[in-house]
Amino acid sequence: MRPRWIMLVAGALLLGPAGCTGPADRVDGPPPAGRSSQSVSPDERAEGLAAQRRLLADRVASRDDYETSVGGLQRCLAAHGIALVNKGWNPVDQLSMMIWYRATDKPDEYVTGYGDSCFEAYLSAVDDEYRKxxxxxxxxxxxxxxxxxxxxxxxxxxxxxKSMADLLALSEESEPVTTCVKQGVSQLYPGIPVPLGW
Incomplete structure (x- = not known):
C-alpha cells in the first residue's frame, strides 16, 4: 500500500479564524464537538494544552516557542504511528513551518483525525499567536x-x-513579482511544495 501523506499548509487546513480571544483562552476548555474517533486521549490533550499555556504565559509566541510546539506535535503523532515531515520555515514569509504528516498502511481518516487532534493540542494556539x-x-x-x-x-x-508585501509595492503589476518569487522557490527549494500564499 502506498504511503499516506497529509499536508498541513501553514495551519490553514486545520484552523478556523482566530477570532478575538487571547492565547490563554485558546488553550483551555473541552474538546470541540464533532471530533473524529481518531483523536488524542483526554490526558494527551491536557498535556499538550498545558505545554502551550506555559509557552504563552507571557502572551507572546517566539520562534523558539513555535519550534518547541512543533516538537510536541511530532511526539504526539509518533505515539500514534504517524511521522511528521518538517521542511523548516516557509521561506516566503517565515511565519510557519512546512510540515506534513506521513503514515504507511493507515487510512487518510486515521492520519487526518490524529493530525488535527495533535495539532490542536500541541501547536494551534502558539501557531495563531506567532502569526499575529x-x-x-x-x-x-x-x-x-x-x-x-x-x-x-x-x-x-x-x-x-524584507517581505513579499515590500516586493509587491515596487510595481503596479503583481505578476512579475509573483513570477520571480515562484522562480526563486523552484530553484532554491526543488521538490518542496512551498506554500505561496500572499
Missing amino acids: TAAPTMEPRLLTSARACLVTHGITPRGGE
Whole structure:
C-alpha cells in the first residue's frame, strides 16, 4: 500500500479564524464537538494544552516557542504511528513551518483525525499567536533571488525590502513579482511544495 501523506499548509487546513480571544483562552476548555474517533486521549490533550499555556504565559509566541510546539506535535503523532515531515520555515514569509504528516498502511481518516487532534493540542494556539505578532520576512536567499529577477523585468528594488508585501509595492503589476518569487522557490527549494500564499 502506498504511503499516506497529509499536508498541513501553514495551519490553514486545520484552523478556523482566530477570532478575538487571547492565547490563554485558546488553550483551555473541552474538546470541540464533532471530533473524529481518531483523536488524542483526554490526558494527551491536557498535556499538550498545558505545554502551550506555559509557552504563552507571557502572551507572546517566539520562534523558539513555535519550534518547541512543533516538537510536541511530532511526539504526539509518533505515539500514534504517524511521522511528521518538517521542511523548516516557509521561506516566503517565515511565519510557519512546512510540515506534513506521513503514515504507511493507515487510512487518510486515521492520519487526518490524529493530525488535527495533535495539532490542536500541541501547536494551534502558539501557531495563531506567532502569526499575529511576528513580522513576515522573506528568507534572505529567496529575497536576493527575487530582487535580481525583478531587475530583469525592469523593476528596480530600493534595497530595503524584507517581505513579499515590500516586493509587491515596487510595481503596479503583481505578476512579475509573483513570477520571480515562484522562480526563486523552484530553484532554491526543488521538490518542496512551498506554500505561496500572499
